[in-house]
Amino acid sequence: MRRLFRSCLFVFGPILTGVPVPATAEFFSPLPVVLTASRLAQSPLDAPAPVTIIDREMIDASGFTEVHDLLRLVPGFLVADWPNGSPTVANHGMGDAFDRRIKVLVDGRTVNDPLWGNTQWQDLPLRVDDIDRVEVVRGPHGAAYGVNAFQGVINIITRAPATESGFSVISRLGRDGFHDHGVRLNSHVDSPIDWRLSASRRGARNFRSHTVIDDGDVDVFSRESIRRTVVNLQASTLLTPADELRLQLGLVDGVDDRGYPQTSGEAPEWPIRDEDVRARSLHLAWTRSFDAGREFSLQVQHQTHRRRAAWIIPDAGREIATDLDTDTRRDSLEMQYSGALSSAVHFLAGAGARRDSVRSQRYFDTRKRITGHYTYAFGSLTWQASRALAVNLGGTWERHDYSGTLFSPRLAFNYALDEHSALRLSMGKSYRTPSLIESHARETIRHEGEIVRRLYNALQRVDPEEVHHVELGYVARLPRHGLSIDARVFHDRYDGYLDDQTCRYSASSSKYCALLGFPTPAGFSPSPLSTSTYYFLNLGRATVRGAELTLDWRRAGWGRVVFSQAFTDIRTTRRMQDEQVGDSAPHATSALLLIKELPGRWRASLGYYHQHPVTWLNDGGVMGKRDRFDLKIARAFGPRGSDNEFALTWQSVGGRYPDFDGEKFRHEPRLFASVRASW
């Protein structure tokens, strides 16, 4: 320790005091390891799983201003938005309004919602401008990320504050009230603490009420506008040359204006209302880098999310008050160590604990907090068996107070065909544990003490979903040709698919709950809003097979083309086919991002997204074949290498487009001008 202190004093002391640094110090003294193994993105040639990296250039050129939209660039991924809740993302089908099968992390912090297990994309405490890159694992990867890394993992990596300095303004202004204004303040490069404070306000109308007239029946569907204020503070400092402390604070406040207009014949239970949203997050991490290959990290996180929404349901002369108030909270602690046993054997090991809790009178019919506790340990070992062959063995053991003990293993072989290309064979098993809704829900609307509605209803014990996965991949990175190729075929077998089913608290119904062993709850009103209730159960097996291809070609001065194609086929048991699970992935999807450099520092980009027909499950519906075009034209200004630009972006050139349910919802297109400048 004294030696470390002396070394630290020797290197940093003169800088802090302004005394000239001795030449021997400049040449011979150690520097803090900056590009550690954890900071460097693993080369796809070495990764034990299929990984897509959406880099800064793609983010800029895509014109997307919402984080979830970036996932349109990932082969096999589907993105949808709907007016009654958060946007949703799916990979290889089984997508519905709550994307709980994909794990999402921001700088290593899991951000999935403790209530549903989904991601509140619009409440993330960051903007696309804060993102350095998004690393997407396009398949199950419970061995490395634990349970719920079930159909994919999305790791959002923000820009290191040390790489920016000064003051930046980002302003987007568009049609139909769209606005997105942000400022970023950064420490200067010689500051002992690197920090960035970013703040933004945005507002957008995502959906207008869509009217459908069918045989004289008029249906008017819900609308949605959102407003958000986001503040994000990141700070990092080197306590010693080897020890880095990082702090992230995120604050999000906003309002969702959504619901069905009164003219709608449908769902008076969901009238137009304001839903106030507030999210807070704190992430503290300490990293000790012993050298470029050995690192220990300890991180703690705390996050809360609050939603406040209250309204009156008029029904047969009654005025039934209800709300959708929820308070969720997550606290977690994780430690991790990575190192090498020899030059050929590298390992990573860690452990952590997490506590999720939710308070919602509506969802659980109690004022008490519902909690879930998780402890886990994980490890992986990579053995470079020969110059060409690497073997990766990993697994996560997790103890879950509802689902018990689960172990997710993975075995992967990476075989280098040459310096620039490799084959990958990997297989494993992953789990998804039921969310607190699926395990504890008693979603209830009461009136004068009686239950007038019971919606989501955890009537029976359910098992975790599990997937056995195997894939064969080919990755090539050919720098001489500016070309990267990523192709794979996969076979995933899902068991215990967990879904909601309907029964009725009505003896006259063929779906009478009591016949299933679910008696009508005490205090159930004789004149309820509805007798139907939604209970959860494990339905059966789905087998998903498919292939994916990504070609990424770039040439300096010309531009870049990123093309992705995915084919998916789902086979299910009959019961699941009744639920349309077999139709929940399009047979084919394509994504093309074309970036063309033009003279005079102009740049044009085109995004093309195509998907075959698909059915979004549960709250969603059938979507026909769809093509979407996005355009962006930008001109850089100011010093070369800076981010400064003027731009005009048109998302969905074809106008309003069907989203999530082709019959009910039409997403608004976006046309806006933007300016981004730094000083």
Add this chain to the structure above:
Amino acid sequence: MVSRALRFVLFVLLALAVLSTASAHDVAIVTSRAQGPERDVAEALLAADGPHRLFLAGSAEQGLAPDALGNSVLVVALGADAAHAMLEHGRPLLAALITANDFKRLRADAPQAALTGLLLDQPAERHLALLRAALPGMGCAGLLLGPDSLSAQRRFETAAGRFGPALRPDFAATARDVLPVIERLLAGCGAVLTLPDPVVSNPTVARAVLLTSYRMQRPLFAYSRAWVEAGALAAVFSTPATATRDLLDWLAEFEDPHRLPPPRPSRHFDLAVNARVARALNLSVPDEDTLRAAIAAGRLP
């Protein structure tokens, strides 16, 4: 008779001359600090066989005894502080483990002194040879310069003009200018080389520079092993071991304390490549031995 006497005198004079040139000198070694790389080099010199009688006279940090330099005809000062301390003693002085800028300052302080230097700086040609060997297809290389390293610009431009690659120097006057300059260089060139400079390459700035190079997916070349371990792609550099070999070479050639050769950069060098960074940046870089051989094969000073 006269002729025999003359031949004898000539023989004696010749023998004296030969003996005087081949004779071992007393050489004092003074280090800047009592510990650290200067001391390591001093001990390595003392342990090595050589034509002269070397002895450790002390360190500038702890002060020298009045007669510490004894009968030495040459003082080898290891480190800039030691060299500055030795200037007042007026003996012929070899300053080692210093940079070219250190030497300039010494010379400015004592314009008439019998002074020469053995510099830690690697020649520009060697740095550029590494860039060419590591990234043969690179269009141009940026050169990050600060107030101290600005003086190297001409040397690098001259070397690049002869051997390549195309060089784009840029200057950051203060630490706060470094980010825009490095962004500009990385945006326009395939790699950037940074040189020793207290403003543009101190540890605080190094962090920002390395993270920016990774963000922009372009490699950084540097001048020490520490930089490579921190995240630079590669570097040629001096180490205490190479500096010792340079000093031993110099002392082996040393004859006349009154005719010191001009200062010179390192002849020996070490080299390091960060394979992880190369992999992460999708760069195909030859291994260290191949690069070392490629550089050594070039005719460098």
